Amino acid sequence: MKRQSMKSKRQIKSSLSNWLFLAPCLFVLAVCAGWPLLRTVFFSFTDATLENLRESNFIGIDNFINLARDQEWWQAVLNTFLIVAVSVPLETVLGMIVALILHRNFRGRGWMRAIVLVPWVIPTIVSARMWAWMLNDAYGIVNELLLKASLINEPIPWIASNSFSLISIILVDVWKTTPYMALLLLAGMQSLPQDCFEAAEVDSIPLFQRLMKIILPLLKPTIIVAMIFRALDAVRIFDLVYVLSSGNSANATMSVYARKHLVDYADVGYGSAAATMLMFFIVFLGVIYAPFNRKKLQNLD
Amino acid sequence: MIKNKWKRYYLKNLIFYAICFLVAIYCLFPFYWAIISSLRSSADLFSTEIFPSRVTFDNYKYIFTDITFGCSFWNSLVIATLTALITLAVCLLAACPLARRRFAGRKRVLLIALSVTTLPHVAVLSGMFEMIRVWDIYNEKSALVLAYMIITVPFTLWTMTNFVKSIPKDIEEAAIIDGASQYIILRKIFFPLLGPAVVTTGLLAFIAAWNEFLFALTFTLTNQARTVPVSLALFSGASQHELPYGMIMAASVVVTLPLILLVVIFQQRIISGLTTGSVKG
Structure with a gap:
C-alpha cells in the first residue's frame, strides 16, 4: 500500500515537472496562435472595423454571404488553386532532378548543395523584386534573351498583363521552393535501403528504368507527403503575389484578398471572414494529410 | 571494348556535370543578375550584357x-x-x-x-x-x-x-x-x-x-x-x-x-x- 502511494506521488511529481517544462512553450502558442485565431473567427461574425474593434455588433453570417457573392473572392480562390495545382507538381519534378543529383556521390557535392539552397534562403521579397526586374517588359533580360533566340517576336508583358502575371508568380514560386522540395525528397531517398540503388547500378540498369521501377515506387510515400506539405504552404501564398501583382486584384490570392479587406479597407469583420474561409480550405487539405501525420507521430515513438 | 567502356564512362560524367551546371545556372543566375545590375550606373542599367564592361559602386554608396x-x-x-x-x-x-x-x-x-x-x-x-x-x-x-x-x-x-x-x-x-x-x-x-x-x-x-x-x-x-x-x-x-x-x-x-x-x-x-x-x- 505504502509503496504504491509513493509511486503515484512520484508519478504526479514527474508529470507536473513535464508540464512545467512545457508551460512557456504552450503559453507562447496560446498567445500567438490560439487566442488571435479565436478572435479572428469571432470577428468574422461581426461588423468590426479597424477603428472600432471593441464595440462591434454581431451580424451573423452576413460576411460569409457577401463573400460568397463577391466575384473577386472567387477569382482569388481560383487563382490560389491554379497556383497550387501548377506550382506543386512542377517543383516536385524539378526537386526530384535536384535530389537525384545530390544523392549521387561526386566531387563538388558540397558546393552543389550550397548552390541549390540559394533560392530558398533569398528573402521572398528580394526574389520577387529580382524577378520583376528580370521580367520587366521593356528592359528585362528574359524578354531580351527570348527575342535574341527568336522564340518570341515581341516582348511579353510578364508583369503588366493579368494572365502572364499569374504565370510569372508561378514561375518565381517554383524557382523559390524547388530547393526545399529537393531536400525533402533527398531525405526520403537517404532513408531508403541503399542496397537497392547499388544493386541496380551494379546490374547497370539504365537511369530512366531505375527511376520508374525502383526509386519512384519506393519513394512514393515521401513524394505524397512532401507534395501535401508544399500544397498546404502554397495555399497561403502572400509575399510574391503582393509584389508581383502590384495591387492588381485580378491576380490576388486568398491571403492577399483577406489582407486587403482587413487592413487596406479596414473592414476587419469581412477580412476575417475571408481569412476564416482560407483556414477552412487548409483544414480540409489537412484532413487529407491526417493519415500521414499519424504515421509521423508513430515514428516519434 | 575497354576503350568503348571508358568512352561511355566519360560521356556519362559529361552529361551529369552538364546537368549540374544547368541547375547551378538556374539557381544562381537571378542573384548574379541582381549583382550585375546593382553595379551599373543608371545610364548603363538597361544594357543586357551578361558580363558588364563598366562597374560603379554608386548604388551601394547611396544605400549605405x-x-x-x-x-x-x-x-x-x-x-x-x-x-x-x-x-x-x-x-x-x-x-x-x-x-x-x-x-x-x-x-x-x-x-x-x-x-x-x-x-x-x-x-x-x-x-x-x-x-x-x-x-x-x-x-x-x-x-x-x-x-x-x-x-x-x-x-x-x-x-x-x-x-x-x-x-x-x-x-x-x-x-x-x-x-x-x-x-x-x-x-x-x-x-x-x-x-x-x-x-x-x-x-x-x-x-x-x-x-x-x-x-x-x-x-x-x-x-x-x-x-x-x-x-x-x-x-x-x-x-x-x-x-x-x-x-x-x-x-x-x-x-x-x-x-x-x-x-x-x-x-x-x-x-x-x-x-x-x-x-x-
Missing part, C-alpha cells in the same frame, strides 16, 4: 548612406536575433520532456504544434492586431517578435524534439544512476550535447524572422520601424514607371549576402535541420 535603409537593417537584425533567442529558450525547455518522457497529452502537444505550422498567417492577423493595440506595441519591434513566434516556435519545437531524441539514452541513465537531478541532467548533459542542434534551429529561426513580410508590413507604420523586406517592397522612385532598379538591386544584394554566407558555411547543418522531423515516410 540612406538612413531609412540603415534603420530597417538594424530593425531586422534586432528582431530576428531576439526571435531566435526566445524561440530557442522556450523550445529547448519543452523539447526535453517531449522527446524523453511518455505522458498523457504529449502527442497532443506535438500535433497542435504541427497544425500551427500550417496555419495561414492572415488568419491570426486581426486577433493579433487587437492584442498589439491593447498592449500598445503597434509599430514597435516587440510586436513583430511576438508575431514571429507563431512561425518559429512550432517548427523549432518539432526539430528540437527530434534532435533530443537522437541523443543516446544511456548517457542520461548513467547520470540518473549517479544521482543527478533533472536540472543537472538538463544543464550538464542535454545543453552541451545539443550545441549543434541549437545552432541549426537558431539559424533557421533567424532566417525565417529575417525574411518574414506579412506581419512586418501590417504591424509597422513609419519608415523608421520597418524591417528590410518591407522597405524593399515599398521602395519606389519618383514615379511608378521609373523604379530605381539599380538601388533596389543593391539593397537586395546587401540583405541577401549575409544569408548566402550563412548557407555556404552551414549548408550541412541547415539541410539536416530542414529535413529532421519534417517528412520521413
Whole structure:
C-alpha cells in the first residue's frame, strides 16, 4: 500500500515537472496562435472595423454571404488553386532532378548543395523584386534573351498583363521552393535501403528504368507527403503575389484578398471572414494529410 | 571494348556535370543578375550584357548612406536575433520532456504544434492586431517578435524534439544512476550535447524572422520601424514607371549576402535541420 502511494506521488511529481517544462512553450502558442485565431473567427461574425474593434455588433453570417457573392473572392480562390495545382507538381519534378543529383556521390557535392539552397534562403521579397526586374517588359533580360533566340517576336508583358502575371508568380514560386522540395525528397531517398540503388547500378540498369521501377515506387510515400506539405504552404501564398501583382486584384490570392479587406479597407469583420474561409480550405487539405501525420507521430515513438 | 567502356564512362560524367551546371545556372543566375545590375550606373542599367564592361559602386554608396535603409537593417537584425533567442529558450525547455518522457497529452502537444505550422498567417492577423493595440506595441519591434513566434516556435519545437531524441539514452541513465537531478541532467548533459542542434534551429529561426513580410508590413507604420523586406517592397522612385532598379538591386544584394554566407558555411547543418522531423515516410 505504502509503496504504491509513493509511486503515484512520484508519478504526479514527474508529470507536473513535464508540464512545467512545457508551460512557456504552450503559453507562447496560446498567445500567438490560439487566442488571435479565436478572435479572428469571432470577428468574422461581426461588423468590426479597424477603428472600432471593441464595440462591434454581431451580424451573423452576413460576411460569409457577401463573400460568397463577391466575384473577386472567387477569382482569388481560383487563382490560389491554379497556383497550387501548377506550382506543386512542377517543383516536385524539378526537386526530384535536384535530389537525384545530390544523392549521387561526386566531387563538388558540397558546393552543389550550397548552390541549390540559394533560392530558398533569398528573402521572398528580394526574389520577387529580382524577378520583376528580370521580367520587366521593356528592359528585362528574359524578354531580351527570348527575342535574341527568336522564340518570341515581341516582348511579353510578364508583369503588366493579368494572365502572364499569374504565370510569372508561378514561375518565381517554383524557382523559390524547388530547393526545399529537393531536400525533402533527398531525405526520403537517404532513408531508403541503399542496397537497392547499388544493386541496380551494379546490374547497370539504365537511369530512366531505375527511376520508374525502383526509386519512384519506393519513394512514393515521401513524394505524397512532401507534395501535401508544399500544397498546404502554397495555399497561403502572400509575399510574391503582393509584389508581383502590384495591387492588381485580378491576380490576388486568398491571403492577399483577406489582407486587403482587413487592413487596406479596414473592414476587419469581412477580412476575417475571408481569412476564416482560407483556414477552412487548409483544414480540409489537412484532413487529407491526417493519415500521414499519424504515421509521423508513430515514428516519434 | 575497354576503350568503348571508358568512352561511355566519360560521356556519362559529361552529361551529369552538364546537368549540374544547368541547375547551378538556374539557381544562381537571378542573384548574379541582381549583382550585375546593382553595379551599373543608371545610364548603363538597361544594357543586357551578361558580363558588364563598366562597374560603379554608386548604388551601394547611396544605400549605405540612406538612413531609412540603415534603420530597417538594424530593425531586422534586432528582431530576428531576439526571435531566435526566445524561440530557442522556450523550445529547448519543452523539447526535453517531449522527446524523453511518455505522458498523457504529449502527442497532443506535438500535433497542435504541427497544425500551427500550417496555419495561414492572415488568419491570426486581426486577433493579433487587437492584442498589439491593447498592449500598445503597434509599430514597435516587440510586436513583430511576438508575431514571429507563431512561425518559429512550432517548427523549432518539432526539430528540437527530434534532435533530443537522437541523443543516446544511456548517457542520461548513467547520470540518473549517479544521482543527478533533472536540472543537472538538463544543464550538464542535454545543453552541451545539443550545441549543434541549437545552432541549426537558431539559424533557421533567424532566417525565417529575417525574411518574414506579412506581419512586418501590417504591424509597422513609419519608415523608421520597418524591417528590410518591407522597405524593399515599398521602395519606389519618383514615379511608378521609373523604379530605381539599380538601388533596389543593391539593397537586395546587401540583405541577401549575409544569408548566402550563412548557407555556404552551414549548408550541412541547415539541410539536416530542414529535413529532421519534417517528412520521413
